[in-house]
Amino acid sequence: MNYLLNRNTRPGRRFFTRFVLFLCAVLFFLVFAVWYPDILRSALGVIAAPIWRTGNALGGGVQTIAAHFRFKQALIKEVEELREREMEREAILSAYGLVLDENQKLKQNLGRDKTEKRILAAVLVSPPRAPYDTIIIDAGTEEGISVGDDVLFGETVLGRVAVVSKKTATVGLFSTASVKTQITIWRDGVAVPGEAVGEGGGAFRVTLPKEVGVMVGDIVVMPGINPKQFANVVAVDESVTDSFATAYLRNPVRAELLPFLEVRAR
Protein backbone atom coordinates (compact mmCIF):
# COMPACT_ATOMS: atom_id res chain seq x y z
CA MET A 1 0.00 0.00 0.00
CA ASN A 2 1.14 3.51 -0.55
CA TYR A 3 0.25 6.50 1.59
CA LEU A 4 0.19 10.21 1.10
CA LEU A 5 3.41 11.77 2.41
CA ASN A 6 3.01 13.60 5.71
CA ARG A 7 5.04 16.58 4.62
CA ASN A 8 2.40 17.31 2.01
CA THR A 9 -0.07 18.29 4.77
CA ARG A 10 2.16 21.14 5.99
CA PRO A 11 1.19 24.44 4.48
CA GLY A 12 4.03 26.42 2.96
CA ARG A 13 5.30 29.51 4.77
CA ARG A 14 4.97 31.58 1.59
CA PHE A 15 1.34 30.61 1.22
CA PHE A 16 0.58 31.56 4.81
CA THR A 17 2.28 34.95 4.44
CA ARG A 18 0.29 35.66 1.30
CA PHE A 19 -2.94 34.52 2.93
CA VAL A 20 -2.42 36.67 6.03
CA LEU A 21 -1.45 39.68 3.89
CA PHE A 22 -4.51 39.26 1.73
CA LEU A 23 -6.77 38.81 4.74
CA CYS A 24 -5.32 41.99 6.29
CA ALA A 25 -6.03 43.91 3.08
CA VAL A 26 -9.58 42.60 2.88
CA LEU A 27 -10.17 43.26 6.60
CA PHE A 28 -9.05 46.83 6.02
CA PHE A 29 -11.62 47.15 3.22
CA LEU A 30 -14.23 45.41 5.38
CA VAL A 31 -13.73 47.90 8.22
CA PHE A 32 -13.79 50.68 5.65
CA ALA A 33 -16.99 49.27 4.15
CA VAL A 34 -18.71 48.95 7.55
CA TRP A 35 -17.73 52.45 8.74
CA TYR A 36 -17.99 54.32 5.46
CA PRO A 37 -20.28 52.14 3.30
CA ASP A 38 -21.47 55.03 1.12
CA ILE A 39 -17.98 55.91 -0.15
CA LEU A 40 -17.18 52.39 -1.36
CA ARG A 41 -20.67 51.77 -2.76
CA SER A 42 -20.77 55.12 -4.56
CA ALA A 43 -17.35 54.57 -6.11
CA LEU A 44 -18.25 51.04 -7.22
CA GLY A 45 -21.72 52.10 -8.34
CA VAL A 46 -20.25 54.63 -10.77
CA ILE A 47 -18.12 51.87 -12.35
CA ALA A 48 -20.73 49.11 -12.14
CA ALA A 49 -23.78 50.96 -13.56
CA PRO A 50 -22.42 51.20 -17.17
CA ILE A 51 -21.23 47.57 -16.99
CA TRP A 52 -24.73 46.40 -15.95
CA ARG A 53 -26.31 48.56 -18.67
CA THR A 54 -23.99 47.04 -21.32
CA GLY A 55 -24.83 43.53 -20.08
CA ASN A 56 -28.56 44.22 -20.23
CA ALA A 57 -28.24 45.66 -23.74
CA LEU A 58 -26.23 42.62 -24.89
CA GLY A 59 -28.76 40.27 -23.27
CA GLY A 60 -31.59 42.07 -25.05
CA GLY A 61 -29.74 41.71 -28.36
CA VAL A 62 -29.30 37.96 -27.88
CA GLN A 63 -33.02 37.60 -27.06
CA THR A 64 -33.93 39.49 -30.24
CA ILE A 65 -31.75 37.16 -32.33
CA ALA A 66 -33.19 34.10 -30.57
CA ALA A 67 -36.73 35.35 -31.31
CA HIS A 68 -36.03 34.97 -35.07
CA PHE A 69 -35.64 31.22 -34.64
CA ARG A 70 -38.91 30.56 -32.83
CA PHE A 71 -41.61 28.40 -34.37
CA LYS A 72 -44.29 30.25 -36.32
CA GLN A 73 -47.21 28.23 -34.87
CA ALA A 74 -46.10 28.89 -31.30
CA LEU A 75 -45.86 32.61 -32.04
CA ILE A 76 -49.35 32.71 -33.61
CA LYS A 77 -50.78 30.94 -30.56
CA GLU A 78 -49.01 33.34 -28.21
CA VAL A 79 -50.26 36.39 -30.14
CA GLU A 80 -53.84 35.10 -29.95
CA GLU A 81 -53.58 34.53 -26.20
CA LEU A 82 -52.09 37.99 -25.67
CA ARG A 83 -54.86 39.64 -27.75
CA GLU A 84 -57.54 37.96 -25.63
CA ARG A 85 -55.80 39.02 -22.44
CA GLU A 86 -55.41 42.59 -23.73
CA MET A 87 -59.15 42.84 -24.45
CA GLU A 88 -59.95 41.72 -20.90
CA ARG A 89 -57.49 44.19 -19.41
CA GLU A 90 -58.80 47.06 -21.56
CA ALA A 91 -62.31 46.48 -20.25
CA ILE A 92 -61.08 46.50 -16.65
CA LEU A 93 -58.88 49.56 -17.21
CA SER A 94 -61.67 51.67 -18.72
CA ALA A 95 -63.61 51.30 -15.45
CA TYR A 96 -60.44 51.75 -13.37
CA GLY A 97 -59.86 55.28 -14.77
CA LEU A 98 -63.33 56.36 -13.63
CA VAL A 99 -62.86 54.90 -10.16
CA LEU A 100 -59.43 56.54 -9.79
CA ASP A 101 -60.83 59.92 -10.78
CA GLU A 102 -63.71 59.56 -8.34
CA ASN A 103 -61.30 58.48 -5.58
CA GLN A 104 -59.11 61.55 -6.08
CA LYS A 105 -62.10 63.90 -6.07
CA LEU A 106 -63.41 62.35 -2.85
CA LYS A 107 -60.03 62.77 -1.15
CA GLN A 108 -59.87 66.35 -2.38
CA ASN A 109 -63.29 67.06 -0.88
CA LEU A 110 -62.24 65.49 2.42
CA GLY A 111 -59.01 67.48 2.55
CA ARG A 112 -56.65 64.54 1.96
CA ASP A 113 -55.49 65.39 -1.55
CA LYS A 114 -51.84 64.48 -1.18
CA THR A 115 -50.07 64.09 -4.51
CA GLU A 116 -47.19 61.63 -4.64
CA LYS A 117 -43.74 62.44 -5.92
CA ARG A 118 -42.54 59.51 -8.00
CA ILE A 119 -39.13 58.95 -9.56
CA LEU A 120 -38.77 56.62 -12.53
CA ALA A 121 -35.76 54.30 -12.45
CA ALA A 122 -34.45 51.58 -14.76
CA VAL A 123 -33.74 48.16 -13.31
CA LEU A 124 -30.04 47.31 -13.65
CA VAL A 125 -29.96 43.99 -11.82
CA SER A 126 -32.81 41.89 -10.47
CA PRO A 127 -33.14 38.43 -8.89
CA PRO A 128 -31.86 35.78 -9.52
CA ARG A 129 -28.79 37.68 -10.77
CA ALA A 130 -28.54 39.67 -7.56
CA PRO A 131 -27.76 37.80 -4.36
CA TYR A 132 -29.64 38.86 -1.18
CA ASP A 133 -32.87 38.97 -3.29
CA THR A 134 -32.40 42.65 -4.13
CA ILE A 135 -33.00 44.90 -7.14
CA ILE A 136 -30.44 47.50 -8.22
CA ILE A 137 -31.90 50.60 -9.88
CA ASP A 138 -30.13 53.38 -11.78
CA ALA A 139 -31.24 56.27 -9.58
CA GLY A 140 -29.67 57.37 -6.32
CA THR A 141 -29.32 60.38 -4.03
CA GLU A 142 -28.72 62.60 -7.09
CA GLU A 143 -32.32 61.92 -8.18
CA GLY A 144 -33.70 62.47 -4.67
CA ILE A 145 -34.01 58.86 -3.54
CA SER A 146 -33.47 58.07 0.13
CA VAL A 147 -33.46 54.96 2.32
CA GLY A 148 -36.99 53.78 3.18
CA ASP A 149 -38.71 55.06 0.02
CA ASP A 150 -41.39 52.72 -1.33
CA VAL A 151 -40.72 51.05 -4.69
CA LEU A 152 -43.70 50.42 -6.94
CA PHE A 153 -44.68 49.14 -10.34
CA GLY A 154 -47.87 50.99 -11.25
CA GLU A 155 -50.06 50.66 -8.16
CA THR A 156 -48.36 47.52 -6.86
CA VAL A 157 -45.82 47.95 -4.11
CA LEU A 158 -42.75 45.68 -4.29
CA GLY A 159 -40.24 46.79 -1.68
CA ARG A 160 -38.29 49.59 -0.06
CA VAL A 161 -34.98 51.26 -0.80
CA ALA A 162 -32.49 49.61 1.56
CA VAL A 163 -29.20 51.13 0.46
CA VAL A 164 -28.65 54.24 -1.60
CA SER A 165 -25.56 55.64 -3.25
CA LYS A 166 -24.98 58.59 -5.56
CA LYS A 167 -26.06 56.97 -8.84
CA THR A 168 -27.63 53.66 -7.83
CA ALA A 169 -29.92 52.29 -5.13
CA THR A 170 -30.50 48.80 -3.75
CA VAL A 171 -34.12 47.80 -3.25
CA GLY A 172 -35.01 45.21 -0.64
CA LEU A 173 -38.11 43.24 -1.65
CA PHE A 174 -40.96 42.60 0.79
CA SER A 175 -41.03 39.01 -0.45
CA THR A 176 -37.45 38.33 0.69
CA ALA A 177 -37.38 35.43 3.17
CA SER A 178 -38.17 36.44 6.79
CA VAL A 179 -39.10 40.06 5.96
CA LYS A 180 -42.22 41.03 7.93
CA THR A 181 -44.64 43.64 6.55
CA GLN A 182 -47.85 45.07 8.01
CA ILE A 183 -50.67 44.47 5.52
CA THR A 184 -54.46 44.73 5.25
CA ILE A 185 -56.68 42.08 3.67
CA TRP A 186 -59.91 43.36 2.11
CA ARG A 187 -62.64 40.87 3.00
CA ASP A 188 -66.34 41.71 2.34
CA GLY A 189 -65.67 45.44 2.72
CA VAL A 190 -63.84 44.89 6.01
CA ALA A 191 -60.13 45.63 6.41
CA VAL A 192 -58.41 42.79 8.26
CA PRO A 193 -54.94 43.71 9.53
CA GLY A 194 -52.15 41.15 9.42
CA GLU A 195 -48.42 40.57 9.17
CA ALA A 196 -47.09 39.09 5.93
CA VAL A 197 -43.88 37.09 6.16
CA GLY A 198 -41.78 36.96 2.99
CA GLU A 199 -41.04 33.53 1.52
CA GLY A 200 -38.99 34.54 -1.51
CA GLY A 201 -39.92 34.71 -5.20
CA GLY A 202 -42.86 37.12 -4.69
CA ALA A 203 -44.61 34.81 -2.19
CA PHE A 204 -45.80 35.57 1.35
CA ARG A 205 -47.44 33.78 4.26
CA VAL A 206 -49.88 35.28 6.74
CA THR A 207 -51.49 33.63 9.76
CA LEU A 208 -54.97 34.82 10.74
CA PRO A 209 -57.81 33.63 12.99
CA LYS A 210 -60.03 31.17 11.12
CA GLU A 211 -63.12 33.32 11.85
CA VAL A 212 -61.84 35.98 9.45
CA GLY A 213 -62.77 33.62 6.63
CA VAL A 214 -60.01 34.69 4.27
CA MET A 215 -60.54 33.22 0.80
CA VAL A 216 -58.61 32.70 -2.42
CA GLY A 217 -58.75 35.84 -4.56
CA ASP A 218 -58.96 38.34 -1.67
CA ILE A 219 -56.97 41.52 -2.26
CA VAL A 220 -54.11 42.41 0.08
CA VAL A 221 -53.00 46.05 0.33
CA MET A 222 -50.46 48.15 2.18
CA PRO A 223 -52.38 50.20 4.75
CA GLY A 224 -52.50 53.98 4.33
CA ILE A 225 -54.60 56.82 2.92
CA ASN A 226 -53.52 55.73 -0.58
CA PRO A 227 -53.54 51.93 -0.20
CA LYS A 228 -51.32 50.16 -2.72
CA GLN A 229 -51.81 46.64 -3.98
CA PHE A 230 -49.49 44.27 -2.13
CA ALA A 231 -50.55 40.78 -3.20
CA ASN A 232 -53.47 38.43 -3.81
CA VAL A 233 -54.49 35.44 -1.72
CA VAL A 234 -53.65 32.35 -3.81
CA ALA A 235 -54.18 29.56 -1.27
CA VAL A 236 -55.57 29.06 2.24
CA ASP A 237 -54.51 26.26 4.54
CA GLU A 238 -56.74 25.49 7.51
CA SER A 239 -57.66 22.42 9.51
CA VAL A 240 -60.69 21.57 11.66
CA THR A 241 -58.65 21.37 14.87
CA ASP A 242 -56.65 24.57 14.30
CA SER A 243 -58.04 27.96 15.32
CA PHE A 244 -55.75 29.76 12.85
CA ALA A 245 -55.62 29.71 9.07
CA THR A 246 -52.51 30.26 6.98
CA ALA A 247 -53.07 32.30 3.84
CA TYR A 248 -50.50 32.18 1.06
CA LEU A 249 -50.14 35.38 -0.92
CA ARG A 250 -48.48 36.15 -4.22
CA ASN A 251 -47.47 39.49 -5.66
CA PRO A 252 -49.04 39.81 -9.14
CA VAL A 253 -45.91 41.53 -10.49
CA ARG A 254 -42.86 39.43 -11.29
CA ALA A 255 -39.95 41.55 -10.08
CA GLU A 256 -37.38 39.72 -12.21
CA LEU A 257 -39.07 40.74 -15.48
CA LEU A 258 -39.45 44.45 -14.85
CA PRO A 259 -37.48 46.93 -16.97
CA PHE A 260 -38.58 50.01 -14.97
CA LEU A 261 -39.74 50.82 -11.46
CA GLU A 262 -41.07 53.87 -9.68
CA VAL A 263 -39.77 55.16 -6.38
CA ARG A 264 -42.24 57.04 -4.19
CA ALA A 265 -40.24 59.72 -2.39
CA ARG A 266 -41.30 60.26 1.22
Added chain:
Amino acid sequence: MKAHRLAILRFLADALLLALIFWAPPFLTFIFGIAFLFFFAGFFEFLFAAFLLDILYSAPIPFFGGFQFVCFVAAIALFVCVESAKKRMRFY
Protein backbone atom coordinates in the same frame (compact mmCIF):
# COMPACT_ATOMS: atom_id res chain seq x y z
CA MET B 1 7.05 28.48 -20.45
CA LYS B 2 4.59 26.48 -18.33
CA ALA B 3 4.51 29.23 -15.67
CA HIS B 4 3.86 31.79 -18.37
CA ARG B 5 0.92 29.76 -19.71
CA LEU B 6 -0.45 29.32 -16.19
CA ALA B 7 -0.27 33.09 -15.62
CA ILE B 8 -2.28 33.70 -18.81
CA LEU B 9 -4.84 31.08 -17.73
CA ARG B 10 -5.10 32.72 -14.31
CA PHE B 11 -5.64 36.13 -15.89
CA LEU B 12 -8.43 34.68 -18.06
CA ALA B 13 -9.97 33.03 -14.98
CA ASP B 14 -9.91 36.38 -13.16
CA ALA B 15 -11.59 38.09 -16.12
CA LEU B 16 -14.26 35.37 -16.25
CA LEU B 17 -14.90 35.68 -12.52
CA LEU B 18 -15.26 39.46 -12.85
CA ALA B 19 -17.71 39.06 -15.75
CA LEU B 20 -19.73 36.54 -13.72
CA ILE B 21 -19.99 38.98 -10.79
CA PHE B 22 -21.66 41.57 -13.00
CA TRP B 23 -23.64 39.46 -15.43
CA ALA B 24 -24.43 36.07 -13.92
CA PRO B 25 -26.29 34.69 -10.89
CA PRO B 26 -24.08 34.48 -7.76
CA PHE B 27 -24.13 30.68 -7.61
CA LEU B 28 -22.21 30.60 -10.91
CA THR B 29 -19.53 32.86 -9.42
CA PHE B 30 -19.22 30.41 -6.54
CA ILE B 31 -19.16 27.29 -8.76
CA PHE B 32 -16.44 28.72 -11.01
CA GLY B 33 -14.62 30.14 -7.99
CA ILE B 34 -14.44 26.71 -6.33
CA ALA B 35 -13.25 25.14 -9.60
CA PHE B 36 -10.51 27.77 -9.87
CA LEU B 37 -9.57 27.20 -6.22
CA PHE B 38 -8.81 23.58 -7.11
CA PHE B 39 -7.04 24.45 -10.37
CA PHE B 40 -4.81 27.32 -9.22
CA ALA B 41 -2.58 27.55 -6.16
CA GLY B 42 -3.85 30.07 -3.59
CA PHE B 43 -6.63 31.58 -5.67
CA PHE B 44 -7.19 34.65 -3.47
CA GLU B 45 -9.13 36.35 -6.24
CA PHE B 46 -12.12 34.24 -5.17
CA LEU B 47 -12.22 36.05 -1.82
CA PHE B 48 -11.99 39.39 -3.61
CA ALA B 49 -14.84 38.35 -5.93
CA ALA B 50 -17.06 37.44 -2.96
CA PHE B 51 -16.20 40.74 -1.28
CA LEU B 52 -17.16 42.58 -4.48
CA LEU B 53 -20.47 40.66 -4.60
CA ASP B 54 -21.26 41.87 -1.08
CA ILE B 55 -20.34 45.48 -1.75
CA LEU B 56 -22.34 45.61 -4.99
CA TYR B 57 -25.50 43.73 -4.07
CA SER B 58 -25.86 43.43 -0.31
CA ALA B 59 -28.67 44.90 1.76
CA PRO B 60 -29.42 44.50 5.47
CA ILE B 61 -32.05 41.75 5.27
CA PRO B 62 -33.43 40.05 8.41
CA PHE B 63 -32.73 36.51 7.11
CA PHE B 64 -28.99 37.12 7.74
CA GLY B 65 -29.63 39.30 10.81
CA GLY B 66 -28.71 42.44 8.89
CA PHE B 67 -25.17 41.13 8.20
CA GLN B 68 -24.04 42.31 4.77
CA PHE B 69 -20.90 40.22 4.15
CA VAL B 70 -22.40 36.75 3.88
CA CYS B 71 -20.76 35.93 0.53
CA PHE B 72 -17.34 36.97 1.83
CA VAL B 73 -17.61 34.86 4.98
CA ALA B 74 -18.83 31.88 2.91
CA ALA B 75 -15.91 32.37 0.50
CA ILE B 76 -13.36 32.38 3.36
CA ALA B 77 -14.87 29.14 4.70
CA LEU B 78 -14.76 27.57 1.22
CA PHE B 79 -11.21 28.79 0.65
CA VAL B 80 -9.96 27.24 3.90
CA CYS B 81 -11.85 23.97 3.20
CA VAL B 82 -10.58 23.62 -0.37
CA GLU B 83 -6.98 24.52 0.49
CA SER B 84 -6.91 22.05 3.39
CA ALA B 85 -8.54 19.39 1.18
CA LYS B 86 -5.89 19.99 -1.50
CA LYS B 87 -3.14 19.37 1.06
CA ARG B 88 -4.66 15.95 1.77
CA MET B 89 -5.16 14.87 -1.81
CA ARG B 90 -2.71 12.72 -3.74
CA PHE B 91 -3.45 14.65 -6.94
CA TYR B 92 -1.64 17.74 -5.61
